[in-house]
Amino acid sequence: xxxxxxxxxxxxxxxxxxxxxxxxxxxxxxxxxxxxxxxxxxxxxxxxxxxxxxxxxxxxxxxxxxxxxxxxxxxxxxxxxxxxxxxxxxxxxxxxxxxxxxxxxxxxxxxxxxxxxxxxxxxxxxxxxxxxxxxxxxxxxxxxxxxxxxxxxxxxxxxxxxxxxxxxxxxxxxxxxxxxxxxxx
Numbered sequence: 001x002x003x004x005x006x007x008x009x010x011x012x013x014x015x016x017x018x019x020x021x022x023x024x025x026x027x028x029x030x031x032x033x034x035x036x037x038x039x040x041x042x043x044x045x046x047x048x049x050x051x052x053x054x055x056x057x058x059x060x061x062x063x064x065x066x067x068x069x070x071x072x073x074x075x076x077x078x079x080x081x082x083x084x085x086x087x088x089x090x091x092x093x094x095x096x097x098x099x100x101x102x103x104x105x106x107x108x109x110x111x112x113x114x115x116x117x118x119x120x121x122x123x124x125x126x127x128x129x130x131x132x133x134x135x136x137x138x139x140x141x142x143x144x145x146x147x148x149x150x151x152x153x154x155x156x157x158x159x160x161x162x163x164x165x166x167x168x169x170x171x172x173x174x175x176x177x178x179x180x181x182x183x184x185x
Contacts, residue, residue, distance in 0.1 A: 035108035040148060042112025044173055046071050047141040050116055051181035054134030063130045064121050071113035079106050116141050138181060142174030 046067055053066045082105070083098035116137040123133035149170020153163050 035111075036148065036152070038106065038108035039112030040145060042071065042075070042109040042114075043116055043141055043144060044177065045074050045109075046113035046116040047138055047174065047177045048180065050120060050134045050137050051177050052184060054130050055181070055184045057130035057134075061121070061124060061130075063134060064117060064124065067113075067117050067120070071110060071117065075106070075110040075113070078109050079103050082106055115144060134181070138174070138178050142171055142178060145174045146171035 049067045049070045050063065053063045053070075057063050079099065079102040082102040083095055086098050086102075087093075087095060119140045120133045120137040123136045124130070128136065146167050150163060150167040152170075153166035158166050
């Protein structure tokens with residue numbers, strides 16, 4: 001699983017400090033509903049970088065590259081913070097072992113950053129300039145956040161106005177990024 005099997009009692013928090021109970025086997029590495037929040041976080045960060053990097057961007061694919069590099073740096077920072085932060089709750093595991101475990105457990109943030117980047121790259125491939133490609137990706141992100149927020153609300157039992165309200169709140173995070181782009185433009 002993680003190289004930490006047998007360390008601590010069953011159900012103990014993972015050494016990365018994520019607080020999630022340990023599970024057996026390889027299931028931990030597969031995409032689950034528990035990864036959705038981190039993926040959304042990655043999408044919002046990626047869209048925010050796109051919003052800033054695409055302002056008066058020169059022709060070329062620099063916006064996609066810059067966004068991808070920032071997403072990787074952000075993910076590595078997230079991994080490091082999870083590893084070091086977990087040391088306070090469980091000082092028995094070294095920071096090095098925590099970093100390795102956090103690399104395996106926190107990949108969903110990086111994966112979540114991919115859709116806005118891919119949408120931008122596809123728009124560029126189909127002839128849109130950097131600015132237009134970023135706008136397409138930002139509106140895609142708004143729709144994605146709204147849809148995932150709605151799916152989460154529906155799963156939680158929200159219906160009608162409660163469902164609409166939760167979808168609106170989810171979409172507003174994307175709209176904040178759109179507002180950022182408008183403000184910078």
